[in-house]
Amino acid sequence: MGRALAGAAVAAAVAVTTLTGCSFGIEEAVCGDGEYPVLAVDSGGSDCVPDGEEPARGWARYPEGKVPEKIGDKWDTYWSTRTLDEKGEIIELPEGG
Structure with a gap:
């Protein structure tokens, strides 16, 4: 009887988590497997690029150690x-970035 009650409690917890979107501390990766993050040059924004590909024009890799x-x-x-300028220097984004 105790195992059935424990199983029901676990099932209820899973249902609550699923319905409420509560993540119990699970962190979401910036990019998926096989991708790396890039940021917009001279502008706010980020994207993900497939591993092995270079960022498109207007996008840059994050500086090493700051990804x-x-x-x-x-x-x-x-x-x-913040973002990078066209020279690769870190700059503050204007208000409203």
Whole structure:
């Protein structure tokens, strides 16, 4: 009887998580498998590029050691107010980026 009750509790928790979108701390990756993140040059914005491909014109790789991996991580937050200029220098985004 105890196992059935425990199983029902787990099933209920899974149902609540599914219906409410609660993630219990699961972090979402910035890009999917086989991709890497890039940022817009002189503008706000980011995208993902397939591994082995270079970013399109107007996009750049993040500087080494400053690449966001998870949404909301240290570097994702950092780049929300900054970008790179055409020379590869880090610049602040204008208000409203």
